[in-house]
Amino acid sequence: MINIKDNLDKIKAQIQQACQQSGRFIPLGELSPQSPIVSLLAVSKTKPASLIEQAYLAGQHEFGENYLQEAVEKIAELAHLPEIVWHFIGPIQSNKTKQIANNFSWVHSVDREKVALRLNQHLTDDNPHNTPLNICLQVNISNEESKSGISIEQVFSLAKIVDNCDKLTLRGLMAVPEKNAPKASYEKMQQLFTQLKEQYPSVDTLSLGMSSDLDNAVAHGSTMVRVGTAIFGAREYKV
Ligand SMILES: *Cc1c(COP(=O)(O)O)cnc(C)c1O
Numbered sequence: 001m002i003n004i005k006d007n008l009d010k011i012k013a014q015i016q017q018a019c020q021q022s023g024r025f026i027p028l029g030e031l032s033p034q035s036p037i038v039s040l041l042a043v044s045k046t047k048p049a050s051l052i053e054q055a056y057l058a059g060q061h062e063f064g065e066n067y068l069q070e071a072v073e074k075i076a077e078l079a080h081l082p083e084i085v086w087h088f089i090g091p092i093q094s095n096k097t098k099q100i101a102n103n104f105s106w107v108h109s110v111d112r113e114k115v116a117l118r119l120n121q122h123l124t125d126d127n128p129h130n131t132p133l134n135i136c137l138q139v140n141i142s143n144e145e146s147k148s149g150i151s152i153e154q155v156f157s158l159a160k161i162v163d164n165c166d167k168l169t170l171r172g173l174m175a176v177p178e179k180n181a182p183k184a185s186y187e188k189m190q191q192l193f194t195q196l197k198e199q200y201p202s203v204d205t206l207s208l209g210m211s212s213d214l215d216n217a218v219a220h221g222s223t224m225v226r227v228g229t230a231i232f233g234a235r236e237y238k239v
Contacts, residue, residue: 004051005058007231011040011214015225018218038218041087041207043228045070046235049077055231056081064108064226066090068099075103089174089207089226091148098122106134108174108207108226111148116162123167132169135162136207139192141185142178149175155192156199163200172196172205172223177213186220193221 015038024037043064044052052063052074064087065071075086087106097118100107110116116135123133137158140149150158155173162170173193177185186208193206209217209225217225229235 002051002233004054004231008040008042008055008058008060011227011230014214015040015218018215021215022219024218024221038222039224041089041224041226042231043089043210043226044074044232045090045228047228047232049074051232052078053081056084060231061085062087064089064228068096072099072103094118101133104133106136106171108136109138109148110135110158110162111138111140111150113158113161116158116165116168120165120167132167134171134205135168136172136174136205137162137170139173139175139189141175141189142181144178147176147178152188152192155196159196159200163202169202170200172203172207174207176210177208179212181213183216183220186216190221 019038039062040060041062041064042055042060045066061083062085065074066089068090071086071088078084085106086104087108088100088104089108092100092109092111092115094114097115101119101122107119110119119133137155138149139155140147140151143151159170162168173189173196175189189206189208197203205224206222207224207226208220208222211227211230214225214227
């Protein structure tokens with residue numbers, strides 16, 4: 001039997017340790033010791049609502065999903081959990097933007113103008129989320145043909161488009177570096193994030209790091225790690 005509470009505790013300890021090892025610590029007096037400087041997104045794709053609820057009851061409130069159909073069903077099933085927050089982290093088809101806008105509080109995988117404009121357009125006043133939709137731009141940092149994401153050169157032009165959308169809040173950048181990606185890829189993401197933060201006061205999120213590269217991501221300024229396997233166990237089908 002998988003013990004989700006234990007797994008969450010282990011991951012949080014690992015994040016804490018990675019922060020300390022890389023000299024990221026909380027300045028005394030600014031934040032309470034409990035304030036995390038790296039938040040944990042639990043990636044629940046392919047996992048049943050019952051396991052998500054277990055994680056919620058163990059104190060985890062932020063969840064990431066990749067597949068819209070599957071996600072929408074679970075979101076409906078778990079609507080009774082008052083503080084649950086859903087993040088969309090998968091590839092986006094532009095004809096699905098309405099459903100994404102209606103169901104999620106965050107989208108990490110915005111990678112083109114059309115998607116940003118459509119998300120904005122669907123956030124009408126009768127949308128259940130009356131707060132703005134939080135947006136990260138996905139950067140294809142390893143330049144993989146198979147992966148979604150913009151190139152480094154496109155970051156600032158797409159950032160401007162998102163920032164101009166009245167129903168979207170530009171929060172930062174997301175990346176999925178290839179397996180064994182060089183340190184330079186992480187350094188580049190950190191540098192882009194720093195530059196973007198200087199231009200846009202709303203930017204505070206570098207969504208970087210998964211079960212296998214969490215330490216490296218935290219060492220390079222990640223503010224949100226997206227962890228699936230280490231919390232919920234291996235996925236039954238490869239995705
Ligand atoms: C599946 C997935 C994760 C979680 O990966 P694990 O290796 O299971 O921790 C994180 N981010 C994205 C975009 C994913 O698709």
